[in-house]
Amino acid sequence: xxxxxxxxxxxxxxxxxxxxxxxxxxxxxxxxxxxxxxxxxxxxxxxxxxxxxxxxxxxxxxxxxxxxxxxxxxxxxxxxxxxxxxxxxxxxxxxxxxxxxxxxxxxxx
Amino acid sequence: xxxxxxxxxxxxxxxxxxxxxxxxxxxxxxxxxxxxxxxxxxxxxxxxxxxxxxxxxxxxxxxxxxxxxxxxxxxxxxxxxxxxxxxxxxxxxxxxxxxxxxxxxxxxxxxxxxxx
Numbered sequence: 001x002x003x004x005x006x007x008x009x010x011x012x013x014x015x016x017x018x019x020x021x022x023x024x025x026x027x028x029x030x031x032x033x034x035x036x037x038x039x040x041x042x043x044x045x046x047x048x049x050x051x052x053x054x055x056x057x058x059x060x061x062x063x064x065x066x067x068x069x070x071x072x073x074x075x076x077x078x079x080x081x082x083x084x085x086x087x088x089x090x091x092x093x094x095x096x097x098x099x100x101x102x103x104x105x106x107x108x109x
Numbered sequence: 110x111x112x113x114x115x116x117x118x119x120x121x122x123x124x125x126x127x128x129x130x131x132x133x134x135x136x137x138x139x140x141x142x143x144x145x146x147x148x149x150x151x152x153x154x155x156x157x158x159x160x161x162x163x164x165x166x167x168x169x170x171x172x173x174x175x176x177x178x179x180x181x182x183x184x185x186x187x188x189x190x191x192x193x194x195x196x197x198x199x200x201x202x203x204x205x206x207x208x209x210x211x212x213x214x215x216x217x218x219x220x221x222x223x224x225x
Contacts, residue, residue, distance in 0.1 A: 009149060032211045044152075044199065046213040086152060090211040095140045095159070095203060096167075097214060101151030 002027040002091045006100035013077050014108050021072040021103045023061075023087030032090040033070040034097065035061055039083045047085070048072070057081070077107045111135050115200050115217035122190045122224050130185040130220050132200030138215070140203045141183040142167070143175065145196040146219070152199070158183055190224045197221050 003026045013019055025031060033050040048056050050063040050070060061072045070087060084104050088097040116131045134141065142157035154167030158177040172194060174186040183202075187194060201214040 006151075034213060036214070043218045044201075044214070044216040049213060088214075095205055095211055096142050096154065096157045097211075098154075099144075099152040101149065 004100035034088045113217035134202040138202035
């Protein structure tokens with residue numbers, strides 16, 4: 001069975017500092033990986049997916065199959081980035097993802 | 110498109126009561142699922158459906174029941190509410206894209222449920 005690990009429950013940084021939210025996974029096949037974001041009292045929404053290889057709101061994430069990681073990065077954090085971030089994995093043939101426990105990012109002014 | 114609509118947004122129940130959380134989507138998505146969100150536990154899958162008439166259990170199915178009589182609707186029933194079921198419940202839907210690629214989940218606004 002697949003597993004997604006987000007080792008940090010809380011990440012606290014100051015505005016303008018670099019941010020890296022860690023995501024590690026265990027899965028024997030080729031995964032499809034996503035990052036979702038939930039702003040305060042809002043619904044979860046897609047932030048990034050690894051096959052798109054794009055930057056959204058300044059965030060990027062690269063799939064590292066050797067390290068089985070999909071860390072989310074942003075060079076300069078903004079206060080509006082404060083939110084809960086979830087990493088999710090879809091196994092081959094499964095269209096219901098497995099989510100990590102989430103990391104709460106707080107960006108201080 | 111309204112996307113995924115959940116009702117009610119808030120509900121307070123007494124222990125032992127039953128209720129149904131409604132979820133509807135208007136995107137003709139095949140896949141629908143229910144998650145509960147608890148502090149420190151993230152999102153945990155309760156039940157899911159891969160199409161009308163087909164449902165299956167997720168990680169934490171006990172105390173919950175689902176049915177999928179139509180593509181649009183996927184209600185979640187609490188059979189006899191317990192304080193441990195106090196949580197925020199999210200419904201989500203998705204579809205299979207071209208070449209079998211997974212498509213992102215579309216979430217509802219959630220239902221905040223308190224069991225006294």
